[in-house]
Amino acid sequence: MKQLENKTALVTGATSGIGLATAQRLAAEGAHVFLTGRRQEALDAAVASIGDAATGIRGDVSRPQDLEAVVAAIAARGRGLDVLFANAGGGEFAALPDITPEHLQSTFGTNVFGTVYTVQAVLPLLREGASIVLTGSTSAHNGTPDFSAYAASKAAIRSFGRTWAAELAGRGIRVNTVTPGATETPGLKGLAPSGQQQGMLDAMAAEIPLGRLGRPEEIAAAVVFLASDQSSFATGSELFVDGGAEQI
Template identity: 70%
Template sequence: MTQLSGKTALVTGGTSGIGLATAQRLAAEGAHVFITGRTQDRVDAAVATIGDGATGVAGDITESADLDQLADAIRQRGRGLDVVFANAGGGEFATLDEETPEHLADTFNRNVGGTVFTVQKMLPLLNEGASVVLAGSTAASAGVPSFGAYAASKAAIRSLGRTWAAELVGRKIRVNTVVPGPVETPGLKGLAPDGEHQGLLDAQAATVPMGRIGQPDEIASAVLFLASDQSSFMTGAELFVDGGSRQV
């Protein structure tokens, strides 16, 4: 018997990196996994790598109509939701003097607004005992130059995780936040100009006590733990998977 046999899961931003690795892991553990991504081609490609245990719904988490379409697709399957991994988001470098209203609004709309309204739209579908996992970041607990807007948005996610855990405990729904350190993903590499990706990865690895950056599969294992009954006495918590970056 696999850990999520018969369960239904949702992974937003599930077409690459941590999201795709998590969707693959949840499906391997028996869950039927819904994934989202912004383009149909990338969604279809991701579903093909996951296999029969996946359904892809193209859409943008910042668009209410797209979230309604996603909720309708899950509702039509008729089994509700047991796991939500609110993973979609991102950010770009901008120092305080470079910050613009547009960049700040976009960052918070994606990382905070997208998460808030994803979870809100899924609330009627959540089964008793469901697990909601939010995507945090170690940037929220340290001063990372040029990453202020992103870090602040992830600090908001940490706060929301506490509040939602308190609000949903009566339905026996657990809400926890997984906090990755630097992980080798297209999103991280995309922060560096072409030809400088390895330099960015090496610089990030130098900040980690374990001397390396993480892999998406390692974060997926932590999400699986929070999604499964193995973490049944955890809610409102942060689980750091950061190679010791914020611990040592």
């Protein structure tokens, strides 16, 4: 039997990279997956890659009004929600003197406010025994120059995971954080100027004990573990999937 047979899942930021790979894997494990993303064309392509086991709803998690449509669609299906992968996020480099209000608003708006809004919105739909998985980052554990706003936003995510695990334990809802290391995704490549992407990726890979970048499918496998009964006694935890970067 598949690990998530007859379950319902929601993946935010599901149109590429880790989000898309996870949505595909959740569906392969038997779940019906709701996907969100800001770009309709990319969302349609993501849904098409999964088929009938996927439903796409365009929206921006930093806008609570957009989440109303997501909640309505899940509620209309009538089966509640078993898995939330709050994955939508992003960031860009900015040295301390160059951090602007707009930079902070963009980074925290999606990574922090959007995560809070998403979890709040789906709370009434979460079934007893449901699993919430948050996307952290190794950046919250090190001092990457010019990346302080992003790192701080992901440190907030880790803190949310601990506190929400305590708050929701009475409902049997587990909350865990998956923490990817450098993973070869469009978002990571987009951090480098045109023509410098491969050099940046090679430099990152050289710093990882396993000698390579992660693949989105490897992060997705960890999310499935945290989403399924295979991790039934894990809550408030942080699972690093980083090739040993923060461990060795």
